[in-house]
Amino acid sequence: MADFETILYDVADGIATITLNRPDKLNAFTAQMMAEMIRAFDLSDAEDAVRAVIVTGAGRGFCAGADLSAGGSTFDRTGRQDDIREEGRVGDVIRDGGGRLTLRIFDSLKPVIAACNGPAVGVGVTMQLAMDIRLASSAARYGFVFARRGLNPEAASSWFLPHLVGVQTALEWCYTGRVFPASEAKEKGLVRSIHEPDDLLPAARALAREIADNAAPVSVAITRQLIWRMAGAQHPMDAHMADSRAIQARGAQRDVREGVEAFLGKRAARFPDKVSHDLPDIWSQWTAPEFR
Numbered sequence: 001m002a003d004f005e006t007i008l009y010d011v012a013d014g015i016a017t018i019t020l021n022r023p024d025k026l027n028a029f030t031a032q033m034m035a036e037m038i039r040a041f042d043l044s045d046a047e048d049a050v051r052a053v054i055v056t057g058a059g060r061g062f063c064a065g066a067d068l069s070a071g072g073s074t075f076d077r078t079g080r081q082d083d084i085r086e087e088g089r090v091g092d093v094i095r096d097g098g099g100r101l102t103l104r105i106f107d108s109l110k111p112v113i114a115a116c117n118g119p120a121v122g123v124g125v126t127m128q129l130a131m132d133i134r135l136a137s138s139a140a141r142y143g144f145v146f147a148r149r150g151l152n153p154e155a156a157s158s159w160f161l162p163h164l165v166g167v168q169t170a171l172e173w174c175y176t177g178r179v180f181p182a183s184e185a186k187e188k189g190l191v192r193s194i195h196e197p198d199d200l201l202p203a204a205r206a207l208a209r210e211i212a213d214n215a216a217p218v219s220v221a222i223t224r225q226l227i228w229r230m231a232g233a234q235h236p237m238d239a240h241m242a243d244s245r246a247i248q249a250r251g252a253q254r255d256v257r258e259g260v261e262a263f264l265g266k267r268a269a270r271f272p273d274k275v276s277h278d279l280p281d282i283w284s285q286w287t288a289p290e291f292r
Helices: 031-046 097-106 123-130 157-165 167-176 182-187 197-214 217-230 236-251 254-264
Strands: 007-012 015-020 052-057 112-116 119-121 133-137 141-143 179-181 193-195
Touching: 007 031, 015 031, 015 197, 031 097, 052 197, 097 123, 097 157, 112 123, 112 197, 119 123, 123 157, 133 182, 133 197, 141 182, 157 167, 179 182, 182 193, 193 197, 217 236, 236 254
Parallel strands: 015 052, 052 112, 112 133, 119 141, 133 193
Antiparallel strands: 007 015, 141 179
16 A cells, blocks of 8 residues: 555545545645645556545545645745756746646546545645546535635636536636635535535445446546546537547447446446556547646
8 A cells, every 4th residue: 555644545345535634734735745646546547446536635624725834935936946846847837736636637547536525725626626526515615715815726727617617607716715615516516416524425435336336447437538538629520539439449349248248138247348458549649738
């Protein structure tokens, strides 16, 4: 098992759980947490036993946003250029850590479920935007508080948030920077469901279990990438071509034969293909942007 300091990473029954683990700081986000979360998603992608990922927080909060212990200089990179790792810079632009995390989540080959157990503001909420399904505790609170700190939205949230809730709601939340309850997040489509605190993780695990027990993992990996990537496509023909490449590739693989025969035989399917070995390359035409 991986050795982490700011998160916990656990795999049980095909479900990986990533727990933000700085409860005394309301799981405030640091560069170390960013690096450890990215590493955890590398692990979940590499492990065929992992069929779904749940992200939650330890203690009473999900994530209170960036750690502000450095005070007013927290976001000033000019005086600490030597601390920026090489992959965190593109030309003269230093990439924000939240965006590096959300782009890694965007590339995940496993479905990602957010189980938001408490307050989630700043990067605490923007990191969830790249997750596939968001469940909230009744104790959860959300806030895109950047303008109240003199900042702008980060973590690629200017792309993710309007896709989820529309431009008008995205702008209102970001303009005002107010903290709002889980009920408003559900009403506007940010979260899928609200649960009592003790019921949150069981609900997330039940959803992950439904995916793990019934769906072919290679099909899930392809589906995740198709739907996220096609959200930014310029024409439905782009989706049609990607779909067609995937159908052509999958039709010749073992999973499809097993899935059809299991359906006809009225039995549970036992899908043999593995994400690590059998994932067809259907998106090589999508060259990663230089900024990624």
